[in-house]
Amino acid sequence: MRQRKIKDIESKLSAYSRFLVADPASRRGVWRNAFSCAGTGDANANSPRGRSPLYLELGCGKGQFIIECASRDPNGLYLGFEGSENVLYRALLRADAADxxxxxxxxxxxxxxxxxxxxxxxxxxxxxxSDPWPKARHEKRRLTSPGYLAGYGHALEYGGFLHIKTDDDDFFAYSRAGMEALSDFEIVARTEDLHRSVYARENVMTEYERKFLNLNRRINYLLARKVSVE
Ligand SMILES: C[S@@+](CC[C@H](N)C(=O)[O-])C[C@H]1O[C@@H](n2cnc3c(N)ncnc32)[C@H](O)[C@@H]1O
Known part of the structure; x- marks a missing residue:
């Protein structure tokens, strides 16, 4: 269902500017510096913070997953990118509460x-x-289409990972085939039933995952590591 746009969303988002990066294009190569505003002090490449691992959730929704990851791992730096301002607003409210x-x-x-x-x-x-975009003519929008996978391969460090969870079997098969076709990634973990697997213990739940579990849907999970440099 399409959500109605929240009135005056721009100014509502700006009220939480301490959690917002407004100019992502200009952060390329210096993302870690953005975290100094979060009270971590100097974040240049020579500071301990400048060497912290940096993680991205693409399509972070209302932020439950990324905020929980950040709280479990205070040494990591966590970025949530979200394409819907309405949804992002909910993530910012959650961030404001969890701080x-x-x-x-x-x-x-x-x-x-x-x-x-x-x-x-x-x-x-x-x-x-991720939205599965099942129609063939929308393939380019899938977050695991070849164009996106090439971008992840470029942005990830050696040994870095791509983590995929989905209830959608077709999207999972498509994503898996895309990863297997790439020589710079190796699939190191995979299950078609995450919550009945050895990976369940470490799992951090997302909002959609909770919904699908309540509907008794199986969750697919895949973890791939970058094994070669370009
Ligand atoms: C189905 S929801 C899942 C949200 C959350 N990850 C979860 O598991 O609860 C997918 C989210 O990804 C966002 N999204 C989809 N494509 C995107 C893109 N190309 N860039 C940024 N966000 C995107 C959508 O706006 C939506 O909020």
Whole structure:
């Protein structure tokens, strides 16, 4: 169901500017510096913070996953990118309540040709319950289409990971085939039933995941590591 646009959304978002990165294009190569505003102090490349692992959730929704990851891992830096301002607003409200020092958000709808990150800048990318775009003519919009996968390969450091969770079997098969076709990624974990697998214990729940579990749907999970440099 399409959500109605929240009135005066721009100014509502700006009220939470301490959790918002407004100019993602200009952060390429220096994303870690953005986190100094979160009270972590100097974040240049020579400071301990400047070497912290940097993780992205693309399509972070209402932020439950990324905020929980940030709280479990205070040494990591967590970025949530979300294409819907209405939805992002909910994430910012959640961030305001939880007050993480190491999570930031961006109002941005990422296209497959976008390059918001420098080569090897990211340590991990999370794709949780990405829109499956089942029609063939929408393939380019899938967050695991070849254009996006090439971008992730460029942005991830050696050993960095791509994590995928989805209830959609067709999207999962498509994503898996895309990963297997790439020589710079190796699939290191995979299950078609995450919540009845060894990976369940470490799992961080997302909003959509909770909904699908309540409907007794199986959750697919895949973890791939970058194994070669360009
Ligand atoms: C199905 S929801 C899943 C939200 C959350 N990850 C979860 O698991 O609860 C997918 C979200 O991804 C966002 N999204 C889809 N494509 C995107 C893109 N290219 N760039 C940024 N956000 C995107 C949508 O606006 C939506 O909020």
């Amino acid at each position: 993480p020092a190491n999570a930031l958000f961006c109002s941005v709808y990422v296209l497959d040709r976008d390059a918001y990150f420098a080569e090897a800048e990211l340590s991990g990318i999370y794709l949780n319950f």
